[in-house]
Amino acid sequence: MDIVLLIKAAIMGLVEGLTEFLPISSTGHLILAGSLLDFTGEKAKVFEIAIQTGAMFSVMWEYRERLRRTVLGITHDPVAQRFALNVLIAFMPAVVLGLTFGAVIKAHLFHPVPVALAFIVGGFIILAVEHRHRRLYGALDLAGKRHARVETVDEMTYLDALKVGLLQCLALIPGTSRSGATIIGGLVLGLSRKASTEFSFYLGIPTLMGAGAYSVWKQRELLRWDDMPMFAVGTVTAFFAALLCIRWLIRYVSTHDFVPFAWYRIVFGVVVLATAWSGAVTWAA
Numbered sequence: 202m203d204i205v206l207l208i209k210a211a212i213m214g215l216v217e218g219l220t221e222f223l224p225i226s227s228t229g230h231l232i233l234a235g236s237l238l239d240f241t242g243e244k245a246k247v248f249e250i251a252i253q254t255g256a257m258f259s260v261m262w263e264y265r266e267r268l269r270r271t272v273l274g275i276t277h278d279p280v281a282q283r284f285a286l287n288v289l290i291a292f293m294p295a296v297v298l299g300l301t302f303g304a305v306i307k308a309h310l311f312h313p314v315p316v317a318l319a320f321i322v323g324g325f326i327i328l329a330v331e332h333r334h335r336r337l338y339g340a341l342d343l344a345g346k347r348h349a350r351v352e353t354v355d356e357m358t359y360l361d362a363l364k365v366g367l368l369q370c371l372a373l374i375p376g377t378s379r380s381g382a383t384i385i386g387g388l389v390l391g392l393s394r395k396a397s398t399e400f401s402f403y404l405g406i407p408t409l410m411g412a413g414a415y416s417v418w419k420q421r422e423l424l425r426w427d428d429m430p431m432f433a434v435g436t437v438t439a440f441f442a443a444l445l446c447i448r449w450l451i452r453y454v455s456t457h458d459f460v461p462f463a464w465y466r467i468v469f470g471v472v473v474l475a476t477a478w479s480g481a482v483t484w485a486a
Contacts, residue, residue, distance in 0.1 A: 207434050209238045214252055214435035218442025221256040221409075222402065222450055224327060224381030224462050225469075229316040232375060233473065236313055237482075244423050246311065250416040251432055253409040255439030260402045262440075263447050280355055284403075287357050291366030291400075292407045298370045299412070311375050314477055319376025320470030327463035330385050334458070350391030354400050357392070364390050365400060369408065376470075379405065385459065394454040402447065 216234045220227040231249040235241050240248075261268060274281030310316075351357055368386035372379035380401050387397030417424070476482040 206431055209240050210248070210431045210435040211438045212238065213240060213249065214255065214438025215442050217249070217252050217435070218256050218259070218439040218444075219446050221253065221405070221439070221443055222380050222398075222446050224323075224378050224384055224459055225466055226316070226320065226323070226372075226376050226378035226381065227253070227256075228372075229320060229376035229378070232311060232316050233313055243420065244428070246307065247416050247420045247423060248432060248435060251413045252435040252439045254413040255436035256443035257406050257410045258436075259440050259443035259447060260406055263444060264399075264402065283359075284355065287354075287359060287362035287400075288403055288407065290359055291362040291369065291404050292411075294363070294366040294370050295373070295408055296411070299373060302373065306373050306375075313473055315374075316376035317470040317473035317477070319374055320466045320473070323377055323381055324463040324466030324470065327381065327385055327459050327466070330388055331458050331460050331463070334388060349393035349396070351396050352393045354396050354403070357396070357400065361390060361392070362400075365392075365404065369404065379408070381462075394458075395451070398450060398454050 213231060213234060216230050217227050220230045228249070235245050235249065270278075271281045271285055275285055351361060365383050365387055368382045369379055371377050371382040371386075383401040383404060384394075384397045387400065388394065392400070473482075
């Protein structure tokens with residue numbers, strides 16, 4: 202058993218868990234962390250996608266009661282039926298576009314410099330959306346008073362779900378952030394911060410678990426039974442790190458905006474570009 206490899210897997214799992222649900226791009230951070238750790242190649246790409254299932258298991262655990270009620274009520278409860286159908290509707294655009302363009306995107310954009318550029322662009326988009334929110338709602342935005350068109354996940358329409366699902370497709374570009382696209386996009390569509398954040402969590406369950414299963418199956422010839430400890434360590438670490446992040450983020454969005462994450466993205470992206478340009482860091486693909 203390669204202890205160094207397991208340590209790298211644990212670090213990657215920690216990065217995945219702490220970044221998956223924040224609007225800062227877990228995929229982008231995994232690509233950069235993998236480059237620094239010399240954890241690259243086709244098998245590493247499969248690993249990065251597969252351990253996202255650990256983060257999704259944390260959502261399923263945290264919201265297990267809501268998911269249980271949905272499963273039990275799917276045949277007779279209109280609220281459960283609408284919720285399940287909304288998640289399915291939002292999930293489908295990523296399936297179609299991911300299967301169509303996934304290989305091309307992975308071949309050309311899964312590299313540190315494109316990721317850094319996406320970090321910076323995404324940061325400025327978040328700043329623009331938050332500026333718009335302050336202009337429209339001012340202190341009401343974070344004062345606990347109703348101003349959003351959709352305050353809870355259960356108030357979402359099928360059209361809301363489809364629009365969020367289309368926005369999620371932006372995250373096919375590494376560095377964009379699936380959470381950022383769905384949460385910030387949800388704000389633009391009129392969802393409250395809490396509704397946007399929670400629906401992003403729920404939507405991640407089929408999206409990322411499906412992507413992980415598909416990636417492992419498609420690249421199964423690259424994998425050996427000896428790889429199981431590495432995948433297990435990364436997945437378990439991602440689970441516990443993501444669980445902490447989910448609980449923190451729900452509290453955070455009740456009283457804060459996403460401006461700090463925007464500046465983090467911009468600064469981090471600039472640092473990556475500067476180090477790549479100067480040769481201070483050799484970023485590997």
